[in-house]
Amino acid sequence: MAASTGYVRRVSATYTFPHVAVDLLDAHKPVAHVIQENGINAEHIIGAEMRSAGSLQSSWRYVGSAGPKDTPCDALSYLPAQIPWGTAIAGRGEASGIACRFTPDYFHTITGIGNDWSERHLRACQDLSSSVIRDMVRKIYHEIRTPGFASDIVISSLSHVILVELARYFQAIASPDEERRTGTLSKRDLDRIRGIVENALNERLSIRQLANALGYSEGYFYGLFKQSTGITPHKYIETLRIEKAMELLAGDGHSIKQIAYAVGFSNPSSFSAAFRRVTGSSPSQAMGQRPSRLSKLEWA
Template identity: 25%
Template structure:
């Protein structure tokens, strides 16, 4: 993130529970088609000055809005994209780890894995207000402030899970049932360890001792995605890593993540990421 900003985020030195970090309010200039790699955790951004057009082009969609004090931006873990902000802004950040969010999900979603949704200047006065409160408290140094901040972060996590995640986006009756966390982990691990091979639905269902029909229904209830979409996401995740950090050709990357032809890989990559594999590599 610091690579694309003229003024990098100014982190408060204190590390909070679950490796959560905060910034005070700080200013940075606009962005124009600046590419940012996915970050290790989740970033919630409040904006307090500067009302400008903002867009984030990720995968096969472009999120657009206008910065304002009653909206906030949410960057999920590991999501790449190109940013445009038409002018300078004053913002604050909260950096959340999977550990901190999952602790909240254990209470709200019964420990179920949740998928945080990307947001760009999304109208949510409650989340925006919590971010502003945290930006003020970040400037204080006292035991009472630390307690207040920890509780405010818990409220923010609860808001994100209830209103800005796959849990909040699914009807209540759909959220019931589904796979256990260990079953989702087992399926995901198997996918990641066998990306270069064809992976069948029956094979995945057998891993968790279910019929194909029951597995498909339960998997979607647990993750908000079909097994095929989940597998494609794992393939694209690995493909981005190989394109960024290996000397493999595009054809070799395609084979490594389970595509028989470069054209099929390029089509899938462009649909998910928004650019061709070659263009993705050139932008690094």
């Protein structure tokens, strides 16, 4: 499919079904230096990495005025038709993946999605946080690798549902005009923030990082988040950390010091102070107790 000095990416096989063509991709890179590639697709492509070995790391971005920052290629991703993109490949190794290709006419017929892509929507294309779509792409991959009875019908049906789910995914993203009108974040954005925080509880997560994930300035995001939830982003991060700490305290084999570090506190004393502030009791009093959910925020 593409070749550069020291890097080869090719389509190992292509399978054509009603309304979708599926490419199985293989990549091999024996050199460590970073290699850049650029392209533009005539079709809409939904793909994912299925296997990787070695230190191979790829990232990609949309290029041009609406180009968000690089995103790892191992995430489920969607490349709209006629949007220029670029990749950066580092390390050595091998990888394989799958790409489902849809013609623009069929894609528009099913999804109703046009070509007016905002930066926020392109960011969402880069990181499809949809377990439903991911599972269906993997199902297509396995149906091709180990076909069973009526696999062509199964794959065609799955590809149709993938587009339906993609349309629902983008409908859940409020437009900037809608957010300015309501003054709140969408349910999808709030769910995404929770996922980001939960995956980085032991890190020093900044408000700027959360704002960047949604394509907002730090100040604008801060106001939207507080208006949407009734608490500040700082308070929310702290609450989720204490919630995780309560789970660890309910188990066996962890000291308070270990738990403090595990949920992102620099020392046990600051952890104890935050724990008492959120729960009204000390970590030692909570040891062995059944944990409760503290972050009961109802997303609209």
